[in-house]
Amino acid sequence: MKKKINLEEAKYIAKLANLPLTEKQLTKFTSQVSEVIEFNMSLLEKVNTEKVEPTAHVTGISNKLRKDETEQRLSSDEALQNAKSKHNGFFKVKAILEPS
Amino acid sequence: MNDLCKLTLKKAAEGLKKKEFSSKELTTAVLARIKKLDQKIGAFLLLTEELALGQAEKADKLLADNQNIGELIGVPFGLKDIIVTKNIRTTAGSKILSDFIPPYSATVYEKIEQNHSVMVGKTNLDEFAMGASTENSGYKITKNPWSTDRVPGGSSGGSAAAVSADMATYAIGSDTGGSIRQPASFCGMVGLKPTYGRVSRYGLIAMASSLDQIGPVTKNVEDAAIVLNTISGFDKYDSTSVEKEVPDYTQFLKENIKELKIGVPKEFLGPGVDPKVRDLINKSLKQLEGLGAKLIEATLPHTKEAIAVYYLIMPSEVSANMARFDGIRFGKDRGEFGPEVKRRIMLGTYALSSGYYDAYYLKAAKVRTLIREEFQEAFKKVDVIAGPTSPVLPFKIGERVDDPLQMYLADILTVPVNLAGLPAISIPCGLVDGLPVGLQIIGDHWQEGKILNTAFAYEKSCPFREKPKL
Numbered sequence: 001m002k003k004k005i006n007l008e009e010a011k012y013i014a015k016l017a018n019l020p021l022t023e024k025q026l027t028k029f030t031s032q033v034s035e036v037i038e039f040n041m042s043l044l045e046k047v048n049t050e051k052v053e054p055t056a057h058v059t060g061i062s063n064k065l066r067k068d069e070t071e072q073r074l075s076s077d078e079a080l081q082n083a084k085s086k087h088n089g090f091f092k093v094k095a096i097l098e099p100s
Numbered sequence: 101m102n103d104l105c106k107l108t109l110k111k112a113a114e115g116l117k118k119k120e121f122s123s124k125e126l127t128t129a130v131l132a133r134i135k136k137l138d139q140k141i142g143a144f145l146l147l148t149e150e151l152a153l154g155q156a157e158k159a160d161k162l163l164a165d166n167q168n169i170g171e172l173i174g175v176p177f178g179l180k181d182i183i184v185t186k187n188i189r190t191t192a193g194s195k196i197l198s199d200f201i202p203p204y205s206a207t208v209y210e211k212i213e214q215n216h217s218v219m220v221g222k223t224n225l226d227e228f229a230m231g232a233s234t235e236n237s238g239y240k241i242t243k244n245p246w247s248t249d250r251v252p253g254g255s256s257g258g259s260a261a262a263v264s265a266d267m268a269t270y271a272i273g274s275d276t277g278g279s280i281r282q283p284a285s286f287c288g289m290v291g292l293k294p295t296y297g298r299v300s301r302y303g304l305i306a307m308a309s310s311l312d313q314i315g316p317v318t319k320n321v322e323d324a325a326i327v328l329n330t331i332s333g334f335d336k337y338d339s340t341s342v343e344k345e346v347p348d349y350t351q352f353l354k355e356n357i358k359e360l361k362i363g364v365p366k367e368f369l370g371p372g373v374d375p376k377v378r379d380l381i382n383k384s385l386k387q388l389e390g391l392g393a394k395l396i397e398a399t400l401p402h403t404k405e406a407i408a409v410y411y412l413i414m415p416s417e418v419s420a421n422m423a424r425f426d427g428i429r430f431g432k433d434r435g436e437f438g439p440e441v442k443r444r445i446m447l448g449t450y451a452l453s454s455g456y457y458d459a460y461y462l463k464a465a466k467v468r469t470l471i472r473e474e475f476q477e478a479f480k481k482v483d484v485i486a487g488p489t490s491p492v493l494p495f496k497i498g499e500r501v502d503d504p505l506q507m508y509l510a511d512i513l514t515v516p517v518n519l520a521g522l523p524a525i526s527i528p529c530g531l532v533d534g535l536p537v538g539l540q541i542i543g544d545h546w547q548e549g550k551i552l553n554t555a556f557a558y559e560k561s562c563p564f565r566e567k568p569k570l
Contacts, residue, residue: 005450017419017449018426019442020435029446032504036447037460039505040408047405047467054465055472057310057340058296058521059545064339078203082430091428 003041004034104129105266106567109323112269113171116163123163123174126269127156127218130176134220134267137570142242143252143262144221145181146189152176155218162216171326172217178268180259181222182229183314184303185209192305193225193255195238196425196436206303207335208272208314215330220268223258227438229279229307230418231255232510235501236440243497244286245568246535250494253283259317260287265570270327271317276307277410278489278514280315281526285489285538288528288566290555291317292324295545296521297342300335308417309340311410311518321527321555325349328548344546352549357557358392360550361482367403368487368513376532381488384529384539387562388486388554398478398485402471406516409471411508412451412464413519419448443504472520479544484554488513489526489538513540523548527555528564536566 005013010030014021021029076089085092104126107115115121131149138144159174179185182192184202191197205213212219226236234242234257242257244250245265252261256273260283263271273280275293284291292315299314306312316327329350334343364385369378389395422445427433437445451460478485491513500507517524522545526538539558543551 009450010446013446013450013453016453017445018423018434019437019445020433021442025439025442029443032443033447033450035505036411036508037450040412040464041460043405043408044412044463044467047402047470049463049466049470052466052469054462055468055519056465058472058519059342061297061340061342066336066339074203079429081203082200083428085428093428 003038005030105133107269108319109171109175109270109326112175113173116174119163123156123159123218124153126174127152127176127220130220130267130269137265137267140243140248141245141261141265141267142240143223143258143265143267144178145191145193145224145239145258146222148188148219148221151188152218152220155216159216159218170215170330172212172215172330174216174218175269176218176220177212178221178223178259178262178271179209179219180225180256180271180273182225182274182305183209183272184305185222188222190222191239193227193237193239194436194438194441196431196434198432200430204303207300207337208331209303211331223256223262223271225258226255227441228305228422229255229274229276230440230444232278232282232507233495233500234258235497236438238438241497244494245570246288247494249496250535251286251497253286253490253494255279256317257283260284260289260291263287263289263317263319264568270319270323272314273317274304274312274314275518276311277414277511277518280317281489281514281524281538281540282510284317285526286494286536288536288564288568289317289319290321290324290525290527291315292328292525293517293523294328294332294548295523297340298523298546298548299331300333300338300341302335302337306421308414309421310417311414321552321559322350322353324525325353325552347549349548349552352552353556354553355557355560357388357554360393360484360554361396362388362393362554363396363398363478363482363485365398365400365403365485365487367400372509372512373488373491374493377488377491377493377537380530380532380537381539384558384562385486388558391557391561396482398482400474400478400516402467402474403516405467406471406519407508407512409464409467409519410511410515411447412460413468415444415448416451416461417448418444419452468519471516475520475522483550485542487540489540493532493535493537517542521545523551525551525555527559529558529562530564531566
């Protein structure tokens with residue numbers, strides 16, 4: 001398993017994470033991410049995990065559902081109070097579809 | 101007036117009930133101390149003076165009517181600024197939330213508010229709680245009150261420094277990999293991380309959801325039990341909180357620990373631990389033995405992999421949780437994230453990305469199971485497990501900031517507890533070179549009572565009376 005990442009891969013990860021990074025930051029993170037992954041995997045690779053189930057919740061509760069009932073929580077004004085751009089009670093975002 | 105600031109929560113509550121002083125007097129004294137000292141310490145990101153004085157007046161009225169409403173009434177506290185407070189700016193220590201005004205309050209804050217405690221301010225932290233030194237705050241560096249050229253620990257460094265410098269009677273922090281216990285240890289305070297699911301996380305801005313837990317930083321063990329009583333319990337707004345009865349934790353504050361079995365894992369006193377810290381911890385363990393407890397050699401061989409598991413699981417959850425900061429609904433542009441947050445998002449996004457998920461995230465989640473099982477095995481033989489909270493003394497500001505791996509290793513004795521979801525407490529057990537050392541006591545799931553009992557017995561027999569010189 002390859003543990004080092006290169007600059008091109010770092011750029012791709014930054015794109016996936018929607019993270020605007022400068023070339024300098026990308027170079028730094030390329031080596032730091034590689035260093036941490038290498039350190040982590042050097043330890044974990046030695047552990048036999050055959051037939052071991054992964055842990056998701058530590059105290060073992062699962063599928064905790066509430067009743068499907070609505071209740072009054074935030075008003076739309078409250079939900080919008082921190083938005084930089086809004087219009088008629090909606091969040092305003094950049095267009096994601098081209099007009100046909 | 102400085103004497104009022106120095107009171108423990110319990111003593112403050114007693115004084116208020118006996119009308120020896122008012123909440124307004126206590127609050128005014130604490131606010132004055134913050135104004136005098138916080139320029140030097142930098143524990144607070146926001147002072148809520150007006151709110152505090154209003155809450156204090158209200159508390160005084162209720163106290164005058166002799167209304168019996170808990171022990172937090174009228175007592176000033178600091179809240180880690182990652183816990184949202186309605187209409188009060190909450191930044192998570194990040195520039196991305198520099199103008200964020202939450203439209204609702206966290207359950208923990210609501211519970212404390214309903215008990216009429218007085219909030220004097222919001223405390224500093226590593227940005228989004230990502231760090232072990234509070235140097236990653238987007239706003240300022242908090243100094244250790246014991247030595248201002250050293251870090252207070254982190255991420256709840258502001259909360260621990262505030263209580264340590266008597267700028268709050270108690271404080272609330274959050275702990276993902278040691279963020280309550282390690283700063284409590286560095287600042288000579290008591291810090292308690294409850295069992296995962298004991299305290300609601302609703303309104304705690306999420307860092308790593310399967311690890312985060314809220315808890316108190318206090319001046320002694322009794323105070324920790326009092327705060328835990330108030331903040332614990334199931335919350336329908338946090339589906340990971342657990343419907344389980346909350347005992348009165350103060351009933352566990354007993355000095356008797358005869359026949360109590362204390363597991364001492366050799367991995368917790370291994371080569372990475374500062375020999376001076378090790379000596380002091382060994383002395384404290386002997387002290388517990390002298391009280392009638394039985395020290396039992398234990399082994400937790402997966403401790404050495406815990407940090408590797410943590411630094412895959414945590415950044416993976418971070419990368420998912422940080423996706424909500426899109427600059428649309430709240431907050432600023434993602435470019436405003438600080439370097440540590442960006443680094444963890446990069447790490448986590450990589451660990452979860454196509455082709456690597458099985459090798460990294462899933463592998464880590466499996467080793468996490470082994471860590472959890474290893475603790476379960478240990479607790480079949482012992483009541484609690486004890487060792488140091490931090491392998492090192494509070495380090496110098498700037499010493500580790502550019503070396504993420506070195507900084508990550510500061511968490512080595514605290515992260516296994518979060519990975520297993522266990523409760524643990526750090527209590528001060530002495531000084532080395534004038535700097536505090538914390539003894540960590542870990543319990544099985546829901547056994548906060550046992551760790552409080554052990555910690556209380558230790559504190560009674562060996563009280564930590566030192567104070568930082570400020």
